[in-house]
Structure formats: structure tokens, C-alpha cells
Amino acid sequence: MKVSLEQFDKAFENRLRLQIMSVLVANESYDFNSLKELLNVTDGNLASHIKALEKEEYITITKSFVGKKPNTQYAASKLGREAFKKHLEALENLIKQQKL
């Protein structure tokens, strides 16, 4: 039991962070506003969790302008994809262990 808990990624302890990561893993990239709308969260909340994921180097950020509006695209990095996969595997293992 303890072994599998250690496999859990601290970065994904927060639910919103795990949700952001699931969207980015499923898509090539996603922009800030669409992410905000999809997850139904506030600007500040989303920004702070994105910053945390960025610090872990789980996501990459591309900033550009569409006309005069800033457009920020986020994408999952290779490291982030692996961490996400490991986290899901840990969840699965936990279910399996509880079934035994």
C-alpha cells in the first residue's frame, strides 16, 4: 500500500492540476481562455496552477499575439506526459491492490 502511494506525483495532488494535465496530454496544445472555460475556473486559480506545472517542467508555454490580443498556448512536455502516465498507473495499481 505504502509503495504505491509513493508513486503518486506530488504535482498532481491538486485536482485542478491533474485536470489541466489531462487536457494537455489529450491535445497538441490548448490556450489559456479555452482551458479556463473548459475547466470552469477563475483566471487567478488557473494561472497559479499552471505556474506550478511549469515549475516542474511538465508543460511548455508559447506566447504570441493574435492581432492585439495576447495568445498563450500550453502543451504537455515529454516529462509531463511520462509523469501523467505514471500517476495514472499508480492509481490503477491502487485499485488492483485494494481488490486483492
Next chain:
Amino acid sequence: MKENEIYTELNSIRSLMERSTKFISLSGLSGIMAGVYALIGAWIGYKMVYTDGSGMRFRDVYVNDPLVWLPLFLVAVVVLVLSLATGILLTIRQARKRGENYWNPVSKRLLVSMAFPLITGGIFILILICKGHYGIIASACLVFYGLSLVAGSQFTFTDVKWLGLCQIILGLLAALFPGYGIIFWVIGFGLLHILYGSIMHFKYNQ
């Protein structure tokens, strides 16, 4: 964490991944309406080409006469514009009802992936008209429309792929029987749309 919690967590991740990659506010009703417009259009077209004569129906004009194909072409364009307008309006309404934004990264991807086969097909058909190859226009419409549905289906319901495949098969059959374009047109754009629209409406709208 309890087992139940993990299941809910995994389920929410899965639904989020699906919602972020698939646009599911397409309206089944717009499919039915498109089918109805196509049937009316085909009926008007039929009346233009075939005339009544002493209880027997026969064709006394040919589609390579510009006086005939020009009105037919206009009817087809009107049907296309009406179907698109209805589809767009109903989709926006459906998205609002679900509290979803209709203009999001997924709907953009859906439109772009459908646009390539559609625009290619449109130009190809214009070339066919210019060069006088009227016999395979119905076939080309169905084939390119089917291809664009298959291309777009990865960003929406998988059912759209089946509709696309059926249209492609019908289009190929229409190429084999050049004189019967209108029959394949009625089956593809009319009946298949109504069938597909009804299935979608009852499967996802209820």
C-alpha cells in the same frame, strides 16, 4: 484514497480528455432538416428535367443544356446554403443549451479538417461543370462530402464517420451508374441525412 474516489477521479479525467478533443454539440435536428431540404431540392430538380406526357414520364431535355443545368445548379446551391445555415444555427443553440462555447479549439479543428476535402471537392465540381462532365457531378458531391465527414469525425461523434463512409460508397456507386445521379443524391443527401439525424437526436439529445 478510497476505491470509489479513484474511480470518480479516473472517470472525470476521461470525460475531460474526451470533452477537450471532441465537439459534441452537433445537432441531430440539423441533419434531419438538411435531408428534408435535399429531398425538396431533388423533387424540384426532377420536375425540371422530367416532364409529364400522356401518363408516361420521360426525359425530354438533357442536362448538358445550360438552360437546364444552370437552374439545377442554383437549386443545389440553395439547398447547400439552407442546410449550412440551419446546421450552424442549431449547433450554436445546442452549445448554448449545454453551456458550452461553440467557438472553441475543438470546433475550429473540426471545421478546418472538414474544409480541405470540401473546398477541394467544390473546385473539382466547378471544373467538371466547366468541362461539361455533368454525368459524374452527383458522384463527386457525395464522395467529397463523405471524405470531409470522415476527416471531421475524429473531432466529434464517431457516428459521423459511418455517415461519411456510406456517402463515399454511394458516390462510387453513382459513378458506376452515371444516368441515375438523382437517385443516389436522394438516398445520400436526403434519406441518409434524415436517418442519421434521427439516430443522433434520439441517442444524444434525450
